[in-house]
Amino acid sequence: MRIILHIDMDAFFASIEERENAGLKGRPIVVGADPKGGRGRGVVSTASYAARKFGIRSALPISQAWKLCPSPQCAYLPVDGKLYGIVSERVMKIIEQYAEAELPSRRKLSFPALIEQTSIDEAYIEVMNQESGIMNHERVWDEAVLLARTIKKTILKQERLTCSVGIGPNKLIAKIASDFKKPDGLTVVRLEKVREFLDPMAVRKLPGIGPKTEAQLAKRGIITVRDLWLASDPESDLGRLACGVDASSVKEEYAIKSLGHETTFEHDVRDHALLTKTILALVEEVFEEVKAGHFAFRTITVRVRFDNFETHTSTRTLSEFCKDDTILKREVLRLIFPYFHKKRLIRLIGVRVSNFKERR
Numbered sequence: 625m626r627i628i629l630h631i632d633m634d635a636f637f638a639s640i641e642e643r644e645n646a647g648l649k650g651r652p653i654v655v656g657a658d659p660k661g662g663r664g665r666g667v668v669s670t671a672s673y674a675a676r677k678f679g680i681r682s683a684l685p686i687s688q689a690w691k692l693c694p695s696p697q698c699a700y701l702p703v704d705g706k707l708y709g710i711v712s713e714r715v716m717k718i719i720e721q722y723a724e725a726e727l728p729s730r731r732k733l734s735f736p737a738l739i740e741q742t743s744i745d746e747a748y749i750e751v752m753n754q755e756s757g758i759m760n761h762e763r764v765w766d767e768a769v770l771l772a773r774t775i776k777k778t779i780l781k782q783e784r785l786t787c788s789v790g791i792g793p794n795k796l797i798a799k800i801a802s803d804f805k806k807p808d809g810l811t812v813v814r815l816e817k818v819r820e821f822l823d824p825m826a827v828r829k830l831p832g833i834g835p836k837t838e839a840q841l842a843k844r845g846i847i848t849v850r851d852l853w854l855a856s857d858p859e860s861d862l863g864r865l866a867c868g869v870d871a872s873s874v875k876e877e878y879a880i881k882s883l884g885h886e887t888t889f890e891h892d893v894r895d896h897a898l899l900t901k902t903i904l905a906l907v908e909e910v911f912e913e914v915k916a917g918h919f920a921f922r923t924i925t926v927r928v929r930f931d932n933f934e935t936h937t938s939t940r941t942l943s944e945f946c947k948d949d950t951i952l953k954r955e956v957l958r959l960i961f962p963y964f965h966k967k968r969l970i971r972l973i974g975v976r977v978s979n980f981k982e983r984r
């Protein structure tokens with residue numbers, strides 16, 4: 625028996641911008657690439673809930689977002705990674721403070737909690753696991769709900785931001801539950817209610833099912849999770865997903881799996897100096913976040929997309945964990961230079977580090 629919480633900040637980047645600027649309150653806000661009056665390239669990073677009413681979503685091309693809701697009706701803002709990183713650290717500290725220490729009125733959690741931060745604005749907390757024995761489950765479910773309420777209240781009070789929390793018997797259900805009543809939601813799905821909770825849901829709501837799989841399933845008449853459950857082998861990946869089964873554990877180490885930045889050029893580029901300058905600026909942004917998170921990394925990946933959308937990645941794993949930006953710069957240049965010599969126009973470049981050593 626396990627009890628896991630998934631905490632997910634609501635429209636994180638857009639909500640921070642809204643908080644920082646009174647004039648943006650309640651307005652459609654898009655954080656992402658420069659829209660250039662509708663001719664911009666690159667994508668939406670985060671859209672506020674007011675912007676989502678126009679159909680604007682994360683990863684939508686910024687030019688399409690502009691068509692749906694142009695400026696000045698919608699505020700278009702660049703990604704302020706440094707600010708979001710600082711806010712993220714403060715939010716994660718609040719989560720740690722309650723999950724590791726105590727609940728209000730000095731009530732302690734029955735079991736020490738495990739925390740896994742999975743992105744800049746998401747974390748899992750495991751408040752009870754199989755090894756905890758079969759003590760009073762009811763009490764631990766109550767504690768989980770109290771913990772969720774306390775964290776939500778504190779984040780709202782201290783950071784003026786809302787989050788949504790899902791509580792379930794595993795990470796998969798907790799994640800689906802946190803997305804269920806966004807924004808400012810709290811959804812509890814106990815083991816015996818999993819079937820009832822998943823059945824009417826569109827298959828797309830299951831993590832890992834993208835538009836392609838959704839379309840393939842729809843051709844077979846599979847629309848809801850119940851359809852998928854009835855149609856699939858319970859031992860297959862899809863079958864397990866449809867059953868809401870997930871045995872993966874909450875790991876405190878490798879909290880964030882990777883950190884990266886990429887940029888889409890205004891005009892396709894083949895100028896060696898400009899490409900080098902751009903990739904080094906991206907390396908610096910990534911390194912700022914690595915430093916802020918007290919990480920050491922081993923794997924470095926570069927990504928290059930040519931003007932015809934052909935995309936390449938090159939990866940190098942170092943023999944030791946690294947915290948040094950000179951090594952990072954050297955390795956990134958080594959990985960990316962072969963692409964700069966191809967005399968081809970480049971549309972996008974990016975860099976990512978991963979394979980982290982635990983925090984601090």
Ligand SMILES: [Mg+2]
Nearest residue numbers: 632633634745
């Ligand atoms: Mg979020």
